[in-house]
Amino acid sequence: MQPRLKNPLFTIPHALQNLLAFADTMKKGVPESTLTLVQLRASQINGCSYCVDMHSRELKQGGESDERLWSVAAWRESPLYTEAERAALALTEAATRISDRADPVPDDVWNEAAKHFDEKALGVLVLNIALINLFNRINVTVRQTAGAKA
Secondary structure (H helix, E strand, O other): OOOOOOOHHHHOOOHHHHHHHHHHOOOOOOOHHHHHHHHHHHHHHHOOHHHHHHHHHHHHHOOOOHHHHHOHHHHHHOOOOOHHHHHHHHHHHHHHOOOOOOOOOOHHHHHHHHHHOOHHHHHHHHHHHHHHHHHHHHHHHHOOOOOOOO
């Protein structure tokens, strides 16, 4: 597959730098591995091969086991995730698949996340989910290829 055009994050002045600066504000209150699992799961849902590749590599470099990486898409059936990670992944799926149901983020999903994360950490999760969805949508639209330099 060939990209449709050069990634606009690299052609629009300051676009990438501003998004990365925004991302830097979301690194406190939630373990980095949880945030990267969230990014990987949203990217799987959205079919963003570029981000799936990148976040899988980040997790591996951060010490994640192959078993945890391989089972992210089936996290509900895997014993390898903490309750907090499960809550974050459920929130990720709901917030990523917002058109799949009348109540996109049901109270039970939100309440489970709220058991594991305080208000600031929930804010970090919500912003992180929104940001990875933005990156996924850009990459999927322009057909950014996995492993490619943008």
